[in-house]
Amino acid sequence: MKLAGFGAVAVLLALPAVLNKYALTVFIFMFFYAFLGQAWNIVGGYAGQLSAGHAAFVGVGAYAAALLSAQAGLTPWIGMFIGGGLAAVLGTVVGFLGFRFGLRGFYFVLLTVAFAEICRIVALNTDAVGGALGFYITYTGNPWQFQFGDNRVYYYVALALMLGATGIVAWIERSRFGAYLTAIREDENASEALGVNTFKYKMLAMVVSSFLTGVGGTFYAFSLFSLQPNAVFGIPLSVEIIIRPIVGGAGTVLGPILGSFILSPLAEISRNYFAQHGWAGAHLIAYGVLLVSVVLFLPQGAYPAARSLLARWRR
Amino acid sequence: MSLLELVRVSKHFGGLQAVNGLSLQMEAGEILGLIGPNGAGKTTAFNLISGFLKPDAGEIRFRGRSLIGLKPHAICLLGLTRTFQLVRPFPHLSVAANVRVGALARHPRSREALARALAVVEQVGLAAKAETPAGSLTLAERKRLELARALATEPTLLLLDEVMAGLTATETEAMVGLIRRINESGVSVLLIEHNMRAVMSLSHRIAVLSFGEKIAEGAPAAVAGHPRVIEAYLGEDYEHAAQA
């Protein structure tokens, strides 16, 4: 299994040599959304706390890094950690309110959505960050400003993010942290009775998840060069983030990656189809259908299903 | 200093007084059986002791230390672990992974915890099912798993809530033997049970609850013949049976 993993990484490293510009972009965002999905996976998959407002963390990280770069001249290579930190602060607030007040399931989902929407509305109405028109980043192509003339650099950065996050999740899974998160997901009260400080571990998961997501915000800002509140804080982005790990297998290391490899081509195809007919954003219909299908037929996600299929086939 | 001390503990839910001025003492090394009709407040007492509920009045002390206001996980780390009446396995995790969660309380390193967990799994007789997902176990196996998980936290005092409910006669005998062996290895046990034969043969002492109050306490034989106990279980008409 390990050999297959190294082989896959080697292939991914070599790919840019043969991909055209369009395919390269598809891969870049495939890796990037896998990264975001992996970050979400920590709190949404392993800890089982369904957050539908993770776009808030992307937005906070993105605006922070962009503003620091434009107004303080701070290189986004440092700005991304500040952005991540601020996102983690927001994550702490949301997590604290949610977990302290015992919000579970549907109530917690609503809380996360409410926070993301509040961020969106505040950004829309704050002229200092561009308001409804958005915030634009001047293109300089300067690597110190996290801008790269060559798309292939973006490719490798995105790949590094994805592999990095995956490494973190793999480590978590093997550690006590991960075992406790899984226990909390399975049965919170039983975990408490076994000595698990459920509040502390849920908070930790939230902080790590929101931090990583915030770091991703910098990549978002400096690859798209424009920040629109509705796009960067909106529900559609939150859906993009959660659908990959859910389809691929929430609470598994490879789930978000597999999910992204399934979703991104699907998204491209349906986006092109709908765009041809003049309906922007309607590719979300495909997401909706996919979500429903996964819940009904593959509730554990594609990866666990594939794994048990493989196990059965081997016998 | 007693191992566990409840001093005039009370808890009410709305208009219902679930536990009323309950005082109880347990010494290290003993098995104390807690019996009483349904609704007597036994599980509420467990919830109060283990930190899932906060008492309205009274004191609860474990090894001299007050447990009031502590969260359940903190109480577990002090050495007091409880099981649940309706078993709560982690359904998607294997038996070994389930027990490992308990073992991690004392052994933070994953590999050590797993080794400890497997030892406990062996001890309760579930070694053959170590890799099976807990969701596919039979009831008797789930009860053993519940016990194993609690045991893995290396408690000084184990609170068992109707751990024999729903078991066949053979399974019950096995469970009784298991609990006795656990006690002999140094773990004190406070158990809620409806199975009279089991609790009478296991316990060193018995306390009887009725309507949230303790109505009798003592050696099993003495308690069994106590008129108030008979009255509580069978009603006033049978009180005279004690004299017989």
Next chain:
Amino acid sequence: MDLTLIGQGLLNGLLFGGVYSLMAVGLTLIFGVMRVVNFAHGDMMIWGMYLAWVLATRLGLDPYVGFVACAAVLFLLGVGLQRWLVDRIVDAPHEMQILLMLGVALVLENGALVVFGPDPQRVRSSLTQATVWLGPIFVDVGRLLSFVVALALTLALYLFLTRTDLGRMMRAASDNSYGALVIGTDVRRVYAVAFGIGAACVGAAGALVSPILPFQPSGGLSLSVASFNIVIIGGMGSLLGAFVGGLLVSVAESFGAVFLSPSMKELVSFSLLIAILLFRPAGLFGKSSA
């Protein structure tokens, strides 16, 4: 403090509250009977609005008559959703239900986007042009009519639940689904009807709102949020709570519109939701979730 302004705000809020109540009653019925949170509630209402628009523009049917058709179509949608989708995951963990309904919401919202386009629409009804003056305050006949019809429908629902066999079975299943099964209730049928009625409520509500406010596919989320706000305040599963909550929230929003800008209004709405989530998740009359 301009008393006229307050009075107007109060009246407008109350009248619009009838529709809010109807919308919330639908959501709370679904939750009360099945413990399912309908994340697609707002998007169903949007479809109710668009159906009314289609009936008005293609058939010249006034929404104050056409709401019956909207309710009927959405009833079928609700029953269908329950039978083919929700029924399969009634025993699944709550997260699965949420994701399922989220998926349905995505399909409904973007389906509307594809079919009707992104631009706001409004339904023209002859009745909405009229206003009646009560001293310094004016009554929008359209709103008044919406209120009256919504009230009538809510009352009809109440009678259904208390006087008919099916309605009583629904309340039984709501209190204790296992017990209801024991006494021979066809729980699946009860669930299907409950979901259908819940959807019908919101379909009718959508039709009744269509002549009053402009609507567009992306409005589904804020309607869902408004529904959740109301239902959580009033108590999940409580019909009376949903009704009272609808009036309360509508009046609050009405005041908000008078004294605040529209974007601030949304901010207040979400902040209110957070406050309610933190401090009163059981609501005024509520049941706890299973």
